[in-house]
Amino acid sequence: MKHDKVNKHPDSSNRDLTGSQPVSKKKSALPRSIGRILNQIKTDFSPQGEQQFVKNFRISRTRTRNALRFLLLLAVVPILTHFLSKAFLFSPIVNHIRGENTSRIFLNSQMEEDALRELKSFEQNLRFQSFIYQTPTLSGEVLKQTVKQKAIDIAKEFRQKSNSAISNVFADFVSLITFAVLVATNRRNIATLKSFMDEIVYGISDSAKAFFIIMFTDIFVGFHSPDGWEVIMAGFAEHLGLPANKSVIFTFIATFPVILNSIFKYWIFNYISRLSPSSLATLKEMDD
Numbered sequence: 001m002k003h004d005k006v007n008k009h010p011d012s013s014n015r016d017l018t019g020s021q022p023v024s025k026k027k028s029a030l031p032r033s034i035g036r037i038l039n040q041i042k043t044d045f046s047p048q049g050e051q052q053f054v055k056n057f058r059i060s061r062t063r064t065r066n067a068l069r070f071l072l073l074l075a076v077v078p079i080l081t082h083f084l085s086k087a088f089l090f091s092p093i094v095n096h097i098r099g100e101n102t103s104r105i106f107l108n109s110q111m112e113e114d115a116l117r118e119l120k121s122f123e124q125n126l127r128f129q130s131f132i133y134q135t136p137t138l139s140g141e142v143l144k145q146t147v148k149q150k151a152i153d154i155a156k157e158f159r160q161k162s163n164s165a166i167s168n169v170f171a172d173f174v175s176l177i178t179f180a181v182l183v184a185t186n187r188r189n190i191a192t193l194k195s196f197m198d199e200i201v202y203g204i205s206d207s208a209k210a211f212f213i214i215m216f217t218d219i220f221v222g223f224h225s226p227d228g229w230e231v232i233m234a235g236f237a238e239h240l241g242l243p244a245n246k247s248v249i250f251t252f253i254a255t256f257p258v259i260l261n262s263i264f265k266y267w268i269f270n271y272i273s274r275l276s277p278s279s280l281a282t283l284k285e286m287d288d
Contacts, residue, residue, distance in 0.1 A: 067196035070189040078175040086171035107162045110243040165241025206279035221261040
């Protein structure tokens, strides 16, 4: 019975837990933003404020230098590796293996067509000059020898292009490995670079953010971007000695910019909306 009487009275500790408001939920007299501003002003005018400002400035300056140095390292080292490996390692090996074998001049049929087109244009140009400028008519033997010498020069030129393309494949592979090693072994510098880029993004005005977003989207996924992608793909194929297949290029243009556009939109509405809602509103107004 005594035990039942005890249970009828609520526990004072439970009454405190349910009746009182937690400290974290108590409302302050001032908004949090004003409180933070007042605390910042108090800190700035304190005797240690100047020392803290100088310390923060030195830390920011050191971080900026390290970020720019590492960014330059990421750009220069792979390019330098590509140049040196191609010039002193892969090109001599490829030139020695391929030699002067005339059956290995062209890497693909498109290169052969380009060489024949150049030779035909040279021969037609000789005939045109003889007709227009009233030069002595070239005999069949002289014309044959002239065209033959031009064919030899064209063959040397395209053999060198083929050797260079093969060397580019190996040199690019070494450059990618070098870049990957730099990224994998410099995690701290990667974090510093990311922090530096975040500061730049935060420091840009909302109108500037919207301008750069529109500019980059128009360049890479806009109305005129297919022409630029076609030039890039053709140049990349020539760099590697591959034929510039129109079907492959058009298929790439029809798919990759769409994927890139989706990534841009996701980044804009997921990241920019949280980072700077006003810049998102400015972007919508400028886009309209």
